[in-house]
Structure formats: C-alpha cells, structure tokens
Amino acid sequence: xxxxxxxxxxxxxxxxxxxxxxxxxxxxxxxxxxxxxxxxxxxxxxxxxxxxxxxxxxxxxxxxxxxxxxxxxxxxxxxxxxxxxxxxxxxxx
Amino acid sequence: xxxxxxxxxxxxxxxxxxxxxxxxxxxxxxxxxxxxxxxxxxxxxxxxxxxxxxxxxxxxxxxxxxxxxxxxxxxxxxxxxxxxxxxxxxxxxxxxxxxxxxxxxxxxxxxxxxxxxxxxxxxxxxxxxxxxxxxxxxxxxxxxxxxxxxxxxxxxxxxxxxxxxxxxxxxxxxxxxxxxxxxxxxxxxxxxxxxxxxxxxxxxxxxxxxxxxxxxxxxxxxxxxxxxxxxxxxxxxxxxxxxxxxxxxxxxxxxxxxxxxxxxxxxxxxxxxxxxxxxxxxxxxxxxxxxxxxxxxxxxxxxxxxxxxxxxxxxxxxxxxxxxxxxxxxxxxxxxxxxxxxxxxxxxxxxxxxxxxxxxxxxxxxxxxxxxxxxxxxxxxxxxxxxxxxxxxxxxxxxxxxxxxxxxxxxxxxxxxxxxxxxxxxxxxxxxxxxxxxxxxxxxxxxxxxxxxxxxxxxxxxxxxxxxxxxxxxxxxxxxxxxxxxxxxxxxxxxxxxxxxxxxxxxxxxxxxxxxxxxxxxxxxxxxxxxxxxxxxxxxxxxxxxxxxxxxxxxxxxxxxxxxxxxxxxxxxxxxxxxxxxxxxxxxxxxxxxxxxxxxxxxxxxxxxxxxx
Numbered sequence: 280x281x282x283x284x285x286x287x288x289x290x291x292x293x294x295x296x297x298x299x300x301x302x303x304x305x306x307x308x309x310x311x312x313x314x315x316x317x318x319x320x321x322x323x324x325x326x327x328x329x330x331x332x333x334x335x336x337x338x339x340x341x342x343x344x345x346x347x348x349x350x351x352x353x354x355x356x357x358x359x360x361x362x363x364x365x366x367x368x369x370x371x372x
Numbered sequence: 373x374x375x376x377x378x379x380x381x382x383x384x385x386x387x388x389x390x391x392x393x394x395x396x397x398x399x400x401x402x403x404x405x406x407x408x409x410x411x412x413x414x415x416x417x418x419x420x421x422x423x424x425x426x427x428x429x430x431x432x433x434x435x436x437x438x439x440x441x442x443x444x445x446x447x448x449x450x451x452x453x454x455x456x457x458x459x460x461x462x463x464x465x466x467x468x469x470x471x472x473x474x475x476x477x478x479x480x481x482x483x484x485x486x487x488x489x490x491x492x493x494x495x496x497x498x499x500x501x502x503x504x505x506x507x508x509x510x511x512x513x514x515x516x517x518x519x520x521x522x523x524x525x526x527x528x529x530x531x532x533x534x535x536x537x538x539x540x541x542x543x544x545x546x547x548x549x550x551x552x553x554x555x556x557x558x559x560x561x562x563x564x565x566x567x568x569x570x571x572x573x574x575x576x577x578x579x580x581x582x583x584x585x586x587x588x589x590x591x592x593x594x595x596x597x598x599x600x601x602x603x604x605x606x607x608x609x610x611x612x613x614x615x616x617x618x619x620x621x622x623x624x625x626x627x628x629x630x631x632x633x634x635x636x637x638x639x640x641x642x643x644x645x646x647x648x649x650x651x652x653x654x655x656x657x658x659x660x661x662x663x664x665x666x667x668x669x670x671x672x673x674x675x676x677x678x679x680x681x682x683x684x685x686x687x688x689x690x691x692x693x694x695x696x697x698x699x700x701x702x703x704x705x706x707x708x709x710x711x712x713x714x715x716x717x718x719x720x721x722x723x724x725x726x727x728x729x730x731x732x733x734x735x736x737x738x739x740x741x742x743x744x745x746x747x748x749x750x751x752x753x754x755x756x757x758x759x760x761x762x763x764x765x766x767x768x769x770x771x772x773x774x775x776x777x778x779x780x781x782x783x784x785x786x787x788x789x790x791x792x793x794x795x796x797x798x799x800x801x802x803x804x805x806x807x808x809x810x811x812x813x814x815x816x817x818x819x820x821x822x823x824x825x826x827x828x829x830x831x832x833x834x835x836x837x838x839x840x841x842x843x844x845x846x847x848x849x850x851x852x853x854x855x856x857x858x859x860x861x862x863x864x865x866x867x868x869x870x871x872x873x874x875x876x877x878x879x880x881x882x883x884x885x886x887x888x889x890x891x892x893x894x895x896x897x898x899x900x901x902x903x904x905x906x907x908x909x910x911x912x913x914x915x916x917x918x919x920x921x922x923x924x925x926x927x928x929x930x931x932x933x934x935x936x937x938x939x940x941x942x943x944x945x946x947x948x949x950x951x952x953x954x955x956x957x958x959x960x961x962x963x964x965x966x967x968x969x970x971x972x973x974x975x976x977x978x979x980x981x982x983x984x985x
Contacts, residue, residue: 285623287619287620287623287644287646288608288611288612288616288619288646289607289611291646297641336603336840337603337607337608339620339834341623341624341940343940344623344624344625344939344940344941345940346842348834348842349844364623366619366620366623367603367607367608367612367616367620368603368604368607368608368833368834368835369603369604369608369609369612369616369617369620369833370604370608370609370617370826370828370829370832370833370835370873370876371609371613371614371615371616371617371666371686371687371873372614372686372687372688372822372823
C-alpha cells in the first residue's frame with residue numbers, strides 16, 4: 280500500500296524534501312513505516328525522529344491529521360492512502 | 373520600598389498640562405502587582421460606566437511591572453490599559469521591544485493619561501521627570517518618521533507612538549514602539565489619538581533595584597534551564613519564529629481560511645515559517661532581555677511589486693493577511709505587515725476585516741462600485757495593501773472598515789459574517805478545531821483573543837509550564853478547569869510583566885520565586901494564581917458594570933452550527949454548552965456574572981457591591 284508523508288520544520292532541510300510517497304506492506308504499523316522510510320531516504324534520519332524506540336521529544340506526528348497520541352502511537356495501524364505529517368513541536372501567538 | 377518598582381507613577385492631565393507623581397498604595401501593588409492587573413484596578417476605580425472611549429473622560433494607563441527591566445529572562449514587555457473604543461470593555465494591550473525596560477531606566481513605572489490636549493503633544497520622560505512637548509510638527513507623520521525624529525540618533529531614547537490610523541481614530545489603531553513592536557489590539561492608538569498624544573519618549577540608563585540579587589540569579593538560572601529543555605522555546609521559536617505555526621495549525625485542520633469558512637488552506641505552505649526563512653528572512657530579533665529570540669527581520673527584494681523591509685510578519689499577520697483573505701503571496705502579506713506598522717494599525721484586526729469584506733463582496737452585500745475599482749474577491753493580494761491604506765486614512769470603504777467588524781458588517785446588512793467576540797475579531801485559530809481554545813474565545817474579557825487563555829499550548833503543542841501536557845482538542849471534558857488555570861496564570865504573567873512564551877517552559881512556581889526575589893515580598897505559587905483570578909474577576913466586573921450584554925459569553929453562529937467542511941476536523945462544531953456551565957461553576961459566576969461571594973473572597977468588595985449577584 281502507498282503512504283504519503285509530509286515533512287515540516289527543520290526536518291525539511293535535513294531530508295531535503297517536503298513530501299514523499301512510500302510503499303509499505305499491507306498491515307504496516309507507523310513504526311514499520313518510519314523504518315521503511317528511513318531506509319529509502321537516509322537511515323540517519325531515524326535519529327532525528329526517534330529516541331530509544333519512542334518518538335523524539337520535539338517531534339509531533341499526525342496520521343490523517345490526528346495526533347498519534349490519540350490513536351495507537353507508534354503502533355497505529357496504517358491504511359492505503361493515509362497521510363502522515365511529521366512536524367516540530369511548536370507554539371506561538 | 374519593594375524592589376523592581378522605581379517608585380514613580382505619573383498622572384498626566386492633558387487638559388491642564390499638569391503632571392504629578394502618583395503614590396500607589398503598597399497593598400494595591402501587592403494585590404495587583406503591576407502591568408495589566410494594576411491598570412485594571414486603576415481604571416475600575418476611576419472610570420464611570422458609559423463613557424465614550426474616545427472622549428476626554430476616558431483614561432489610558434501605560435505600564436510596566438516590577439519585573440520589567442530586571443535581569444529576569446523575557447521581562448522586556450510593557451502594556452497599555454484603557455476602555456477600548458473597539459469592544460467597549462476594559463482592555464489591555466501588550467508589546468515587546470525595548471520600550472518597557474527603558475521606561476523604567478528613565479525613572480518611571482507607569483503613566484496615567486487623563487483628559488485631552490487641545491494641541492498635539494508628546495510626553496518626554498527622563499530621570500524620573502516628565503514634560504509635555506509640542507508635537508504639531510509630528511502630527512500627521514507615520515510611525516517610522518515620528519520615531520526617528522524624536523530619537524534623533526540618541527542610543528538611550530526609545531519611542532512608543534501612534535501613526536495616521538490613531539490620529540484618524542481608526543477603532544483598531546495601535547501603539548507602536550521601536551517601529552515594529554505593537555501594543556496591537558483594541559484601538560489603544562485611537563484613544564491616544566483622541567487625546568492628541570502623538571508619542572511617549574523615554575530616555576535613561578538607570579536599572580531598577582532588585583530586592584535579592586542572589587535569589588533572582590538562582591531563579592533566572594532555573595528559568596533559563598527550562599527554556600532550553602522545551603522544544604517550543606529552545607528550537608522552533610528561535611528557528612522559525614511564530615510563523616512555524618502556519619503549517620502546524622493548517623495540518624491540524626484548524627487554520628481559518630476565507631473568513632473562517634473552512635479550516636484548511638491548500639497553499640498555506642507558501643506562506644509558512646519555513647518559506648519565510650527560505651525566502652525573505654535576513655535576521656532574527658529579540659526583545660530586551662530575551663533569550664528565545666523569536667522576532668523576524670525580513671526584506672522583500674526590490675524587484676518585487678511588494679518590496680520593502682522591516683520586522684515580521686508574525687504568525688497572526690501571516691494568517692490575517694494570508695489564509696483569512698485566501699491570499700498565498702508571502703511578499704504581499706509581508707508588505708501589508710510593514711504598512712500596518714508604518715500607519716499604526718492592528719494587523720490582526722485589519723486582516724480579519726479584509727477577509728470579512730471579501731466575503732461580503734463575493735456574496736453581493738458590497739456593491740462593486742463601492743470598492744473604487746478594487747477586485748475584492750478572495751485571493752487578490754492587491755486588496756491587502758490597498759485596504760490597509762484606505763482604512764488608516766478612512767478613505768472610501770476604509771472609512772466603514774475603520775469602525776470595526778460589528779459596525780462594518782451591520783452597515784452592509786450581514787452582521788452574522790463578522791467573526792469576532794465582543795466586537796474584536798478572532799485571531800488565527802478556528803474554534804471548531806480546538807474545543808478548549810473555543811471556550812477561551814467565548815469567555816475572553818477583551819473580545820476575540822487567543823492570548824487570554826492559550827489552550828493551543830495543550831491542544832496543539834503539548835508543552836505547558838515545562839511539562840509535556842496534551843489535551844485532546846476534540847474533547848470538551850476537563851477543558852473548563854484547564855482554561856481557568858491558563859486565564860489566571862496569564863493574568864498574572866501580564867502583570868509581572870513576563871512574556872507568555874516563558875509559559876511553555878515555566879509557570880506559577882517560577883513566577884513566584886522571580887517576583888519574590890525582585891520585590892522582596894513573599895509570593896507563593898498559590899498567591900500568583902489567586903492574583904490572576906482576582907484580575908480576571910475585576911475585568912469581568914468592569915464589563916458587567918459597563919453595559920448589559922458584555923457578560924454574554926458566546927460565539928458566532930458559524931462556529932456553533934456550521935460544521936468545518938473539510939480536513940482533519942471535518943464535521944466539528946464548537947460544543948460551547950458542554951463547557952460553559954462547568955466554567956461558570958469553577959469561576960464562581962452565574963451566567964457570566966461574578967457572585968458577591970466570589971468577589972468578596974478575592975478582596976474585591978467594591979465590585980461585589982457594584983455588580984455581584
């Protein structure tokens with residue numbers, strides 16, 4: 280199945296992309312997807328996204344616009360056509 | 373004498389020209405601290421209900437807090453408190469830059485302006501003394517030229533002034549200091565304009581005394597450590613400024629687009645913090661005493677139709693001139709931002725109302741002839757700059773817009789299309805996407821405002837007072853409790869005065885240790901929250917005393933009945949009735965009015981008598 284991912288914040292400069300489409304096996308979880316994507320781009324981005332098997336503090340991930348903390352976090356099951364958004368923790372005015 | 377305060381509050385009678393030193397009783401300072409709290413207290417006591425905010429009977433108080441200008445991080449702010457010509461409520465407006473600390477260095481804690489001058493004047497403050505100087509050669513001039521002509525290159529002088537918008541009594545004209553920092557909302561610039569006060573200039577270099585320097589050093593170290601621990605203050609704000617929120621809020625599906633008709637702006641990324649950094653950013657900027665450095669210095673290149681340079685745009689302006697108007701041209705947005713500063717009007721309100729005018733135009737409420745050739749369909753970047761000029765100068769349609777959203781939309785027979793509360797336009801968050809923040813919009817004492825209770829910190833960011841606190845934006849449960857905490861904390865924050873961005877990293881505990889160290893008076897975290905509660909209640913009492921209807925906490929029908937049509941929050945409406953009852957219980961209010969018991973509990977005996985139920 281095909282999963283779309285959008286990058287925001289500093290990650291864009293690091294990965295040098297704004298978005299990607301990644302093919303993953305049916306039934307993949309978000310965690311599988313992240314490893315898959317890191318393989319395709321550059322495995323060192325794993326370090327930017329993860330810390331000790333958790334999402335790195337400072338990074339916020341949405342699946343179809345919903346914060347993964349209200350889904351199943353890294354074990355959120357993905358479906359074909361899902362949109363994953365990876366963005367910085369950011370606040371302002 | 374408590375530390376922090378320099379011990380001088382000036383009362384300036386603009387009619388007689390008399391300036392005297394006002395003694396504020398210590399128990400008032402203890403109970404209200406300074407800044408917003410002190411301003412609200414002074415005006416509750418001194419203003420009668422029913423006065424015209426643009427008449428000589430109104431007063432306007434320019435204030436710092438005891439922490440302003442000390443070594444505490446992020447203490448570089450000042451505020452203005454008055455009865456707003458836009459909302460008719462008690463209203464405080466805050467700004468950064470240098471002006472606040474320099475007012476203290478000039479030997480003054482605050483200034484109360486009363487009556488009105490017959491001729492244009494500006495106030496000059498130096499060494500604790502003040503004089504009213506002739507401003508007739510400055511009247512009519514824009515903010516940038518006014519600032520330069522008063523400062524004349526002196527490095528110890530700072531200026532807060534109004535532009536043509538304030539002079540023309542535009543209801544959302546602002547006060548600008550250091551050319552690009554604004555006490556933006558509520559039309560405080562119009563109040564100064566009605567009093568013929570063109571500017572306040574402060575000159576000095578004497579730092580305010582601090583009661584316990586060692587304790588303050590320790591408190592500051594703790595604050596700095598927390599600021600570096602949180603991603604908002606250590607990472608995203610310094611790197612991308614507040615503009616980082618454009619994509620964040622848009623991806624959440626709550627980015628108000630085309631006058632809040634939807635919550636997703638397809639081309640938002642063209643106007644994002646990332647785009648700003650990649651194309652127009654030339655430097656970053658910090659207010660006095662700030663280590664976060666969220667300010668943006670920008671330049672639109674000379675070959676652009678929108679060339680110019682200055683500071684900003686911030687997230688709110690990017691939204692108001694961008695998605696709110698369907699415009700995705702970052703250069704046009706940035707130029708409109710520069711012009712708002714030059715002319716002295718609130719970029720949030722201006723953009724909100726340009727978006728409103730576009731919906732009125734597209735739906736046929738504004739006849740094309742009235743726009744004098746300007747195409748007011750959503751997405752036209754020309755509208756941003758042209759309508760900003762027209763509004764500041766009250767020319768053509770701008771004269772109607774200058775009266776504010778309620779008047780403007782009512783004149784064109786569609787009052788339901790103004791997206792605001794208590795007469796002030798909503799800022800860059802669609803309330804249908806964030807239930808707690810929506811409750812904050814409805815219950816804000818100064819009208820449409822995201823800063824009275826920035827629930828976004830929990831509902832979309834996840835960093836609150838140094839902890840990873842996340843609240844589900846779709847849920848209504850527990851939101852009333854959290855909103856009260858935010859509102860009380862920020863009321864205190866606005867009185868110390870400390871920049872709210874600190875509150876991603878620190879909270880009442882750190883405010884208490886900082887304030888105790890600065891003043892020498894003992895404050896606990898509970899004291900801080902209690903003072904905040906007191907201030908919030910006194911503001912509400914002012915509004916209730918002012919006029920029937922100002923106690924009504926509600927939102928436009930669009931948010932209560934029209935679901936978001938698309939995006940991640942598709943189908944959502946604001947479930948206000950599920951939260952308001954609990955909020956009133958927690959506040960000790962009945963239908964938006966504080967009870968006698970609550971007001972007495974907070975030591976607000978006069979207010980209890982005047983309005984308590």
